[in-house]
Amino acid sequence: MHPFEYLPARNLTEAISALARHGDRARAFAGGTDLLVQLRGGRYELDAIVDLKRIPEVMELRLDGDGLHIGAALPCYRLYEDDSIAKVYPGIIDGAAVIGGTQIQSRASLGGNLCNATPSADGIGPLIVHSASAVITGTEGTYSVPVAGFCTGPGTHVLRQGEVLMAIDVPTPAPHFGAAYQRFIPRNEMDIAVVGVASSLVLNATGDRIESAMLALAAVGPTPIVAAAAAESLVGKAPTEESFREAGELAADASSPIEDMRGTIEQRRELTRVLTRRTLAQAAERAARNR
Amino acid sequence: MTQSEAPQPDAMKQVPRVHVQCTLNGQATEFLVAPYQSLLETLRDVVGITGTKEGCNDGNCGACTVSLDGRIVDSCLVLGAEADDRTIDTIEGLAPPGGLHVLQQAFLEEAALQCGICTPGLLVAAKGLLDQEPHPDEQMIRQWLAGNLCRCTGYDKVVRAVQKAAEMQAR
């Protein structure tokens, strides 16, 4: 491996200036579960890695009236070991809890998962269907972008040189909101998703009508796909198997899977249908409980 | 370009070594480590304790499992430099002086190891489980240990050993 410097940033200013200084020869280092693997695999060469994990803003976790505020480098286990978070955001926990096995969970972060920007990421779809936003900070200040627009291609995203993802903000869910994420893997753990689907619904007060819905598909396109037409098809409908099946068909239409060593095109389309139906059913169930 | 003009490879580029002070298996420990050396490599080659094993070097087998500030991690995906000010517990620190941890005893009694290469990682991981959940059921044990590959045992006796250790600990 090309020797790089290890720079433990004590605050955001240090981190930003180090990243700006080295340009694309430096990267932010959170859990490292993607970064170190990619470095060793020779995907890129770096002169420096900037460790963010001692910066308070990047490791925060806060649940309050504004919603859920997740520091970008916060390890996933912090999310699902918090009962109050798991209660309000089970759909996000669905994704966070399957990013690798126990050892990976101790280190991997949703922020890192987002910045790795791989189409098969498990953490991104759930954030999208919760209308989450990415809080970015850099030499030109701090601003937010919707997570839905963060990834621009496999491994690429909107961060510019000298910018770092600081946190992820997830708004408080509306009443009668429910969300779920499921992915398909050939084993029961440790695999990259063949397909992942995140669904969210808002039901009316009596629970017999879908007021709004969101669907995000993982591993069936160059970025997570927001299946707008599929989601739109649910609005005004009853939360039934029939509605979910139709949404599943539209979601499959919105997907553009490839064939690779993890799955075939046909298989991925079929799994998109199946997981859309299943996550919608689960989201509806959670929405019904969430009065 | 002639041979003498050829640039020296960057392997010879000097990057500052990092001075690390940490608590390793309960002892204050310090060392110098190159920034690109993983914690796994650091333990084995810099500190010199080889109980933690390399199976894949990319976080997919768990043979390198250690405990970092009380959480189990794949040490191949942690940098040695990050260990500064942290607490690390490896297989070498599992047994009390002159004895064995209940997990180690249970693994021996249940024949939960064959070749033994995955055993240190499994033991450290299992301890992480019992620290958090003293009475795990079979499903929970399997889920927790899913990140530790074993090719010899088929996991049956490993699960039984963890269950036995939990019972032994409860007594």
Added chain:
Amino acid sequence: MATSTPTGSAESAERFSVLGTRPIRPDGVDKVIGRALFGADIKLPGLAYGAVLRSPHAHARILKVDPSRAEAVAGVLAVMTGDDMPTAKSEALELGEEVTDVKFSSERVMARAKAIYKGHPVAAVAAVDLNTAQEALKLIEVEYEPLRPMISLQDAMAADAEIIHDDLVGTHLGEKVPHTNIATHNRTEFGDPDAAFASSATVIERTYTISRAHQGYIEPQAATAVWDQDDRITVWTTSQGSFPIRTNLALVLLKSASSIRVVPTEVGGGFGGKNNIYLEPLAAILSRKCGKPVKMVMERKAVFEATGPGPGGQVTMKMGVDENGVITAAAADIRYGAGAYPGSSIGAATTCILASYKIPNVRIDAYDVVTNMSKTAAYRAPGSPQATFATESLVSELCEQIGMSSIDFHLLNAVEEGDRRADGPVYPRIGLKQVLQTLKDSEHYNSKLEPVGPDGKLRGRGMASGFWAGIGNRSSVNMSVNNDGVVAILEGNADLNGSRVSLGMQAAEALGIAASDVNVSIGDTDSVGFNDITAGSRTTYATGAAIIKAAGLIVDELKARAAALWETDAGSVEFADGAFTNKKAPEQRLTFKEAAAKLERADEAIAVTGTVNMRGSGGGSFAAHLVDVEVDPDTGKASILRYTAVQDAGKAVHPAYVEGQMQGGAAQGVGWALNEEYYTSPDGVMQNSSFLDYRMPTALDLPMIETIIVEVPNSNHPFGVRGIGETGIVPPAPAIANAIHDAIGMRMYQTPMNPGRILQALKDKRNAAS
């Protein structure tokens, strides 16, 4: 529940005081505290670190290798290329479970004129630290002329195939055939299968494709070598056989075997994959060049790409039966992809493919085909799982057609002592029928399985039998007695799985002492006589026999000394139940411990050698497995609900380790059945060369694996012990295929039976119905 129910002859169960118990293995403490030294744990003063440059092409001429820029780097101590390898001549090399050729062995570890598999070493560097070595590799300039890679069997066997070895002369049905990738085509026949098929009531023929699968040992290959100033080489290596490694190294380095000392480290899994040399000759040559010890450890990616997995291939099976379901004939066509050099396990495949059945008319054609992938190596019962997948899947389909249950068909046609195995040898005492009957009587077999689970998943049950012949071969142990009655054994078989305890137990049994009174250690190639590999299910069996023989010599020596003490003749001293008695004056009695205390110093030290060359394994070990699976009809994913493995151990020395072998073999078979394959691009590059995408079962992918040990004593071993380590991997894949069929009504003709394939089968079924 893991159970151990000996159902062999009652006498065997009562006759033993140590065999059948479960002492804690003496080497276990080191392994649970992290003190045991595996291959990569070896440290020596002044150690240098080696790294290997590997071909990115599966098939290419090597036009030029220029290491000069790497050599110039400060911190690089030595660089080697193919030019540094001695020229080896062609010569057959027997490695216990496979035969290879010395010239091929030499070229395999370091390419010369051609790179013939992706990952083929083309150069290596030793440096002061590993990162310097790895970075220096980038400076070695290699010029390749890519050639058309032969990856599939079809391509490699085609008339217009690109020939991989210009000098390979194939042996096709005894004829020498040059200019071919088919290294060998053998045929075994008996009777007239074609006539028998013509007159059979039912005949069925199917073709199966089985994936190439890696042993998946968690510990990568690692070797440390010192080539010192007096031209002796010492190698610490994680291998399954120090002596065959020494032989292999000597032939490749053109040195005498006696000038090489191979020291076995603990081995982190082998399953046959560590019988061969990989890094050892490179480390040795680098050490000679730089004058320092050189340590080399393989990266996981290289382990997948450049070491030998078990071969994938194609097996066509045809079977005929009469109106009663009795087999009339069988014909098989076995084609294995050997990888870059000849020597896949077609011989053992021929032995095992029909081993469970009485076949009056048989023809087995077997092809060993060279391809541009890494050369295959032994993988647990090498050749048998692939072949048996075909047989046992076909039998299930045949049984469905003739309306007979699988287990009854197996019992009806099962081989017994005196029957002819399909490839010729006559069986001595074997336990297949007992194994099958035990499975039929088992709780699992007699339990009900609902066709649909509570969540809509489809459930099915399947069984399969399997066989591995095992080998015997040579073992040599040194045994000595301490005056406290503790016996020390120095043996030469790498301990892959706890064999030290089973070997110690056999000594304890023979000497009437406790298992804890036997110390077993493993010596290097200078310290004991020749020992064959720890493979072929031979260690507990053959090295055990050597130990029993040595124990007999010790008993003889102590009898003579007791006789002298009691002033009688040696013939009057009896040794039984752990004690020496004077038959003429029975009150004169010494236990083994007492005899040692009193007599050990009476004369020279009591130290003997036990050597054996066990011809054959004594019939081999049969197994039958039963599996319940559950298939998600929406996703195609199959899960294992329940698993029972029944196997004949002859006499289980340490039941927990027999169970462990059965469970480990089953787990590997499950992985092969459901997920394991080499996903290879058309140009021969393995895409899934990591534990992420080469998907072996995790703890969450398996249930408890129930084991039932049957004991039909091996007539070739003093205690009836059979080698059992390998058979367990043979039945799982076909049992699972049969269970999937029971669940979804579709036959699977390919491994792995991954979700995509099962989903396709479900779709095909719907299309056929509509």
